[in-house]
Amino acid sequence: MLIPELALRIFTQNIFTAMGCSQAHAVLAADVLLKSDLRGIDSHGVARLSGYVRLWEKQRINTNPDIKIVHETATTATVDGDAGLGLVVAPFAMQIAIEKAEKYGSGWVSVRNSNHFGIAGYHALMAVEKDMIGFAMTNASPLVAPTFSNERLLGTNPMCYAFPAGKYPPVIVDMATSAAANGKLEIAQRSGKQVPEGWIQDKQGNYITDPHALKAGGALLPLGSDREHGSHKGFGLSATVDILSGVLSGANYGPWVPPFVAFLEPPVNPPGKGLGHFVGAMRVDGFRPADEFKADMDNWISRFKSATTIDPAQKVIIPGEPELEAETDRIKNGIPLVDAVANDLNELAVKFKIEPLSFGF
């Protein structure tokens, strides 16, 4: 089922408006979700819209937030998101980082009291559009066990690094720090398929391949899967995201990060406020002329694209390339929605008494 981008965008804006968002916030929040759907990251787009609604119904998302800087220097700041949508709070923070970078070369903003911010790549790309290198990361609901542990203490804590290039599209490294993103697990759950060993463990710490078994006290594994293959590195990266996003801002961290699913209550006596993000921007021409940098980026990309491959039918994939291919295709041909998501969205339409989804072009 394919839906034109514009139709899905307007529908999504209408839902956010119905939730009480200002027009500007509704447009921005919809833009973040649509970017994810366009880029083929279906798990982080409109599929999550009903999740945001449920959190709002539980008064865990404030659709009229007073987002503000609570601490700053010339190139650093902490933003309090006032329990707003991360989809709105994170772009606010990135805008500050970009403005600081324009003045001083770089800007870094840690964010507390926020919610799920969509795909990290959206925020990092805001910097790339200004010929800057963009950084974005967030902590998230605890689903991942540190190496040797059977407790869920970390989120899939994604990090994104985005670099402008010249004739080629930007290089965008946007990745969960777990062996597999939770979205991939959800796909396996829906399709009833087993997952590879090394993605998840059961409550006792044994590898399992049944994706549903995660719910019985199991955990996702850090990138690297086991100690021998470097899971302590995945743990270290996830810890880095958690500290920069949560500890540095005064948000929650580790097991205290509030869950995205509304049926789970947030931990009592949390050490911080909401969940946290960390975003940053550095001007390329703070280091060397932008045209020189871009020429070398093109050379880098060209060399890696033309690398010999094990299977001649394969290519080395430049980070960000598959997402751009999806975006090009979906802008033209529409965004595929699985039935479950389309039904979910139409239930929201009924709830908020707005126009249902329109699939015509």
Place this chain on the structure above:
Amino acid sequence: MLIPELALRIFTQNIFTAMGCSQAHAVLAADVLLKSDLRGIDSHGVARLSGYVRLWEKQRINTNPDIKIVHETATTATVDGDAGLGLVVAPFAMQIAIEKAEKYGSGWVSVRNSNHFGIAGYHALMAVEKDMIGFAMTNASPLVAPTFSNERLLGTNPMCYAFPAGKYPPVIVDMATSAAANGKLEIAQRSGKQVPEGWIQDKQGNYITDPHALKAGGALLPLGSDREHGSHKGFGLSATVDILSGVLSGANYGPWVPPFVAFLEPPVNPPGKGLGHFVGAMRVDGFRPADEFKADMDNWISRFKSATTIDPAQKVIIPGEPELEAETDRIKNGIPLVDAVANDLNELAVKFKIEPLSFGF
């Protein structure tokens, strides 16, 4: 064979002095190598001293470099290391990052025309001592194949993030972005042991377990080992290090990074100068009062240290903890040297006509 730290330090300083380093540079370079040996990272300490000497003999290391800033803004800079020892160039760059952070909240320095900089943790810790968060990364000789490729196009490209804490020691995430560090492979080569599947591949791209087989055109694998377990993420992290260190500074990158081993000639017509580093510092109190941050860091560490474990005899290891344990032990009891390294060092003593190693306490 245990050697007191001070004896090894003086010996190492004397070698650097004999190579033509100034007293200040010799002391600093020895400090970086000794820190590695003290912290138990034997692959990056004095075991590499003869390697630096061979590069110097080939005139690929300049022991009297004119290290300088070639481009800067308030919070960013590019440093040209003038082909100096990375052991000296990287601390110079980090000092600039720290000074910028003192003034503006953060400082970021990309470095070109440098050489191997020892352990990333040394440089990041310079920031931690000033109540700052420290970042350090470097590109390195190509040994790692991107996902799907059988070409060595990336180094083990380590990244380090270091965070001050309160009553606990700092959290230091210092990791190669490959599944296994090259040092671990060298240990397996020396001991004649097989390595786990997922560390290396042969020229055809098949997993191999014989560590010597790497030399026959094989490659190390990125963190994640294979596509299914996220090797594209390890590739993305390694690419990030390569771009920030090499492309951003005007150093070499990818397959053009000059080899550490002197018997391999650097690539002809390289796109940049030497190899590159990227270092940075952010003041903790640029985001929130340092005492509040440290109290939450202690809470973070305490929670992860007390996590339940799969094997009750195991503990969750806080990043940086094993290295600190080694340092405490080795400061007291001396640094163990394997025969091969001790012999290597004594050959240097003969070459430079300096006092041989002294093992007495």
